[in-house]
Amino acid sequence: MTVRVRGIYTTALTRLLSDAGIDVVQASGPIEDRFEDDFSVERAGAAVATTDDRQGVGVSGDRETVERVVAELRGLGRDTLSWADPLPVRAVYAGEVTETLSSGAVVDCGDGEGFLPYSNSDERVETGDRLRVQVIEGAAPWTDGRAVLDTTVGVRGDLLTLVRGGSTSTTASGPAMLDVISADPRDGWGVSWERASDEAGFDAIAEALEAANERAAAIDEALAGADDPADAAPARQFDGGATTWVWFGRESRFALDERRRDVTTTMAGHHRVKAGSNSASAAVDYVEALCDEPGADGETDFPFAVTARQFGPQAGDTLGLGHGKPDGRLISLGRAAVQQVDADGTVTVEREMRAGGEYDGLGVPKEAGDVAETKLKEGRWWYPTVYRDSDGEKKGTYVNVCTPVEIFPDTARYVDLHVDVLKHADGRVERVDDDELDAAVEAGDVPEELAERARSVAAAVASALS
Known part of the structure; x- marks a missing residue:
């Protein structure tokens, strides 16, 4: 199993998941330096990303990998809670537009409501329209947001993206890359390369394209037997995988501190403070940059008074x-x-x-x-x-x-x-x-x-x- 991790919990989760036998891939430069290791650059079975409010993470990708990752995260503490998203990222729906707003439309997908920005549709969208959409970004249940939709059906990955009905990138790295790896996108799909592909080996890119082609084939098969959105909406037409939201409570954040402390200097309450705001996060980085090593016992009481005063x-x-x-x-x-x-x-x-x-x-x-x-x-x-x-x-x-x-x-x-x-x-x-x-x-x-x-x-x- 492979996973890509990003956000303020990256170091701790990289240690946690690696210890659990899950391969972390596409690690950033600072993470490679911190772990003194070279991480593989290959397709990730799931992606773990910190939520915008820093209260937890979203885990999205292949169902089996998501379930395994979430199980490890749930073991952090009693106050780690999780919820499966009814509109998982990558799922495809026949949806019905129920409301139009200034920047986009609200779409009833059957499993829940999503938001379709007007920029994500080539055609004008009106209330009552029925159309095929894909979930490209989820929304944590503790926020007021809705899942973001797109009328373009694709297989979006960290190394490459396939677009149903699209054309292959015409940049120098487009057809040339396909020649090098001796592979082609599935018929009826176009491929474009993501930034991470610049650092990936040819074998990793070939494997990523093969996996993307398999998912594209699964989408084609599902949609070939699906009714037209005008007749089917609202309904899910392709499963896509799974998305689960994990909320870290106070005990869990301190458990993450311990994991991070195994790798690098970590002040008491590191994740607790970072979860508060951008300025708090920057202050933690500054404090830890000044410290050559943790205290004698590696832990002190959480400095709430100082944090509140600052x-x-x-x-x-x-x-x-x-x-x-x-x-x-x-x-x-x-x-x-x-x-x-x-x-x-x-x-x-x-x-x-x-x-x-x-x-x-x-x-x-x-x-x-x-x-x-x-x-x-x-x-x-x-x-x-x-x-x-x-x-x-x-x-x-x-x-x-x-x-x-x-x-x-x-x-x-x-x-x-x-x-x-x-x-x-x-x-x-x-x-x-x-x-x-x-x-x-x-x-x-x-x-x-x-x-x-x-x-x-x-x-x-x-x-x-x-």
Whole structure:
């Protein structure tokens, strides 16, 4: 099995996957230097890339390789979670345009909605059109994005790309390369060469073209027996492989630090800080560049106070509350005013509540003037929110049990683990939503080990509040 890795987790994942017997290919120059090794430049069975928000990675490619890679990533920690994308990269669909926007169209593919930029279609696109599209870029479930589509059906690779109905590149490296490797693209397909092919050996390029031709043949076979999109939409017409999104929690990021530390100087909280912002990532690189070697034990406590002081949040800022759900969704609980930031990693925020409805579980009405005070502590598996009325009297406390909280400069992030503990204004303590946690385990959204941790935390919180 072969895999290509890119992004802020590359060094750690290269070590992890290599140790697991998965060949990392097309490594960058810095990675080759860091590992003091020459990595093969050949077709990758799957690609691992850091998501734009740095919270995890997308793994896309041949189904067997994707499953193997994801299994290794899931072993990093209890708070590593994954979700299969219903619209995998490379899949081909008969889709129906349901909405046109300023820059592109929303397309119902049956398995979900994708976004077709107008630049990815040679013809004008209107609502109600039915057309054949291919997924060329996925979207993580915790983002608001949609998978990106293209009306051109192709086999897109790291070394070369085949285009159905296209022509072979006319550049010097086009026909000449085919002569050198004594191979041709499948009839009805054109080939163009990607930048990585400049450094690949002829055998690797020939093998990549052979594999691409096989996939092109599979596409031709699938589409030859498929109905016209006008009659079939919405429907999947070619499987393409698999795409899975992996979210790294706080424990997982520190586990990645350990993997990276096996290879090169790695400060405590390397991936935790890098996940925050571009400036934070640059600061980590700067710090590590100044260090010849790790400390005596290779590890120190995560420097939250320094990180918050340098990059935020700070008192007077606002902080978003990113409430992840075990099924991969992200719910924004709005923004709160930061009241205080403590050296131990506790950030106190307040929100003014609007009148209407009741507080979940507490059974008391939301009234104008109510204030919700939330204390978020870096690394803790729970956080409390105290609701008070306009006179400062407590209306109740809601303790959310979740994966370890991470407090980034702009947003606090975690995944809600369903089970919660409530303390009513009369002092009564109640534990709720165990059934929802059990259902999430049965659905495969929460690993049993993670669920056991959630139940243990809920029991401890309930005992402390009683």
